[in-house]
Amino acid sequence: MVDPLSSVLDGTDPLSMFAATADPVALAAATDSSRRKRDRDDNSVVGSDFEPWANKRGEILARYTTTEKLSINLFMGSEKGKAGTATLAMSEKVRTRLEELDDFEEGSQKELLNLTQQDYVNRIEELNQSLKDAWASDQKVKALKIVIQCSKLLSDTSVIQFYPSKFVLITDILDTFGKLVYERIFSMCVDNRSVLPDHFSPENANDTAKETCLNWFFKIASIRELIPRFYVEASILKCNKFLSKTGISECLPRLTCMIRGIGDPLVSVYARAYLCRVGMEVAPHLKETLNKNFFDFLLTFKQIHGDTVQNQLVVQGVELPSYLPLYPPAMDWIFQCISYHAPEALLTEMMERCKKLGNNALLLNSVMSAFRAEFIATRSMDFIGMIKECDESGFPKHLLFRSLGLNLALADPPESDRLQILNEAWKVITKLKNSQDYINCAEVWVEYTCKHFTKREVNTVLADVIKHMTPDRAFEDSYPQLQLIIKKVIAYFHDFSVLFSVEKFLPFLDMFQKESVRVEVCKCIMDAFIKHQQEPTKDPVILNALLHVCKTMHDSVNALTLEDEKRMLSYLINGFIKMVSFGRDFEQQLSFYVESRSMFCNLEPVLVQLIHSVNRLAMETRKLMKGNHSRKTAAFVRACVAYCFITIPSLAGIFTRLNLYLHSGQVALANQCLSQADAFFKAAISLIPEVPKMINIDGKMRPSESFLLEFLCNFFSTLLIVPDHPEHGVLFLVRELLNVIQDYTWEDNSDEKIRIYTCVLHLLSAMSQETYLYHIDKVDSNDSLYGGDSKFLAENNKLCETVMAQILEHLKALAKDEALKRQSSLGLSFFNSILAHGDLRNNKLNQLSVNLWHLAQRHGCADTRTMVKTLEYIKKQSKQPDMTHLTELALRLPLQTRT
């Protein structure tokens, strides 16, 4: 016997039939990438100025949370006649069969109780995954069942505070489903030759695709329950494109009407939001549906205050003021969709319709959140009037003022209304008792105040905030909002003299009592100062305030402060120091630097900046006096030099100290402070033995020798012009330095010492000239002191010989196999030095150079090309007058042939 009904249940029902005819998903995957591209193009029909749903998602999930336990009731079986009505005419036998079938694999009922919110979210995510898995493994029936069960969850309004978040989670699943179905049907239209164009018409879709599409719609039309039927059909709205050109435009109004059947106003408004969302995505040009949704919503608006809802709230223990804020996400979205590029007339009409309804706070709020800011701003006074008329017991008023404030921050109200708006709004805001409500509202209005009014009004507002937030240390819970207020004030007051003359600004800062927040705020202020301050300043108000701010930042530094943080703070403080100028009042400038030093002693980069600033001050003085210091300026300059001299030792970085000693010495020399300059150079020389072999650079240990070499070369150049001290011997500093170099523990196997000696030779050679290459104005260097005195030259020669002996000894020591290459290159470099700086008419030197030439080539380590070039150079030089002796030398320098 064949029971026709059972044959249906055995798997020949339309769903499994079409599932059986469905192609593997492979095809879909193959064209997936091109699809995604097309989808993007389709979306682009809505301009980029339309805030997408994705932006709202996170916000809603973060805002609507619950600590109550949730439950998911998934009933995957066939729809066993619910509550008797359906079984009216069903035979016993069929029912038994149905019940048996409920036990098939995915057909079991799962009720998950006592889930925390996180568990719930995870479960939904699991369902989303199992939907994708089911689809991928070609279990289309199961996929549809999952979607139906998920959308059923949207009819459940227990734990109502969580409903908006639930909506977000579940519509994500619906979106996934809609995409899967659309892509699959689309892939069926792709034959071997061609892919459907982006905007295809139904004629391009083939019969199989159309039939599959129809099957989906038929199956969905038979879903028993209203809410799942609505959501699932809406999710595949786009598929209407395969069936007919007018499909979507016929479907949308029908679905809109269908929502009227949803009794719960919250469930229904979210259903409308979903339909608008899908509509905007698929057919943004169909504005009528959006409007229809809005007007239908207004028609059912009174239900919110109806008995059914009130009873439900009593059962759940939810108050109206916390129930109504569940509506805005959905309402805002609907309003936003409608108002997008909507003509002014429509907006006005919508507003009028809202006005007519009693207790319209909820509507007002959404109008203000969603409509163009310009539209709202020009009608600010109207809105304030309407807000005032609202019933206090319903939607919280401060939220309305907040929404209005947000609009006014974006668009300007008519000039004549501005002050009145502020007064009216603030009159309400200042009366708010709850400090959180107050600050959320005030924070928004600060921007409007800063934008349109002077410091007087801003001061009043700040004073009011202080007054509200100080009792019970309410500010402790509102640091983010208070920070925002500061940021907005700074953003509008670029003139810091005006900013700090706002009396309540500094008292406002005092509310930031948690150190980390206070430092953050200080950073913001300094950042703005550096960005906006154009001219150097000496305004005592600014200086006092900012020194205080910088001190706060500096004092936050402790042993645990990260390097990056220190660097950031130093950068900000330095920026401030650089912008302080007392003009020609140099003494005050110096005393400012003295004060700064005592304040910022823990930040090395700041001290370095101060030393540079003081050096610069000394040089400015010199420039002003055109090099001729008066007694007064000379004393001042010496004070500057002294400042540097006592500050440098407190620094930690060894090369920082060395370079600053050298630099400050140069400045002292330039200002004719000879003994002070000597002191700097001596300090530098005595510091050299402390240079460690390895130094830390950006967190990595590096050998220090190359840095030392660089510093010393620089030092030598300065030493050329430093005149000898009358009480110390000839070339006192050079000798001192040579001793230090001699005693320094150099790296084994390193030639740095010899390279330095070669540089010393260059220095000595330059010193033996009749007139030195460069001078400092008003400082007599050794050339004019000694005037080419033979005793001086003899001393110089003696030094040269000592140094050369050292070099030669080192070269000898390198005559080992592994060092031959180094010997060759050092030899050649020494040869080049002699060639450049030595007098080769001297026979001994001449012979030495010939020996070096041979040494360089002896072991075949020399680079032949370099040797050839060197020789060519010598020959060329020899053609110049006074250089003929080089001809002879060239003849004595054979080139080694490669054999």
Place this chain on the structure above:
Amino acid sequence: MGTALDIKIKRANKVYHAGEVLSGVVVISSKDSVQHQGVSLTMEGTVNLQLSAKSVGVFEAFYNSVKPIQIINSTIEMVKPGKFPSGKTEIPFEFPLHAKGNKVLYETYHGVFVNIQPQKGKFTPSPVDFTITPETLQNVKERALLPKFLLRGHLNSTNCVITQPLTGELVVESSEAAIRSVELQLVRVETCGCAEGYARDATEIQNIQIADGDVCRGLSVPIYMVFPRLFTCPTLETTNFKVEFEVNIVVLLHPDHLITENFPLKLCRI
């Protein structure tokens, strides 16, 4: 090795009418070559009448089934005995659809009694307005206990084209009790007559919820139902059997009141 045989019919929706040509391919796929005794294809159409378990005893249902009536039967030989090569072999075929002798081809449908129907029908819209109040109800034991309510509505037509949805509107003008749900129940009534009498069987074939929860008063809720393709056919009355359809509007009120209003439908295909 396994050999798979599949019949693929050309038309995607698999709906054919009398006089048309049914065409398709037989696909034989196998890994190795297959020896066979020939392939022939038989097309058979039957009407199966059976007695419902409800109207007679279960055992009678087994024994007393009416013999299937054959209305179409044709066989074609597709391939002579031989061998199929390995891989996929497709053999196209065509059948003209002609009824056997003087029989009529009925439309296929799966019912409790299998049934079928002539091809053409007439369609004239017949709108119905209705009002439901406690007073209009029949079968009420204690009318006084019922909460007061007033529902108004209309069906755009009780004569329906089977491919078009049933449409209409329902307005809850007032109701003392909160509404839990409003549903549309599509019922098929099959009557099978024979010499001994007749058997009548009513089956719910679809139930669609059109309102969930306490809907807004005075706002019309759409009545909209797509007829399921497999379980409905045009209304049919022959000498031996009848297939008729009805729709019930079922309203559930809090706490536990059930109100139904019945509308007979006439389905046709044009």
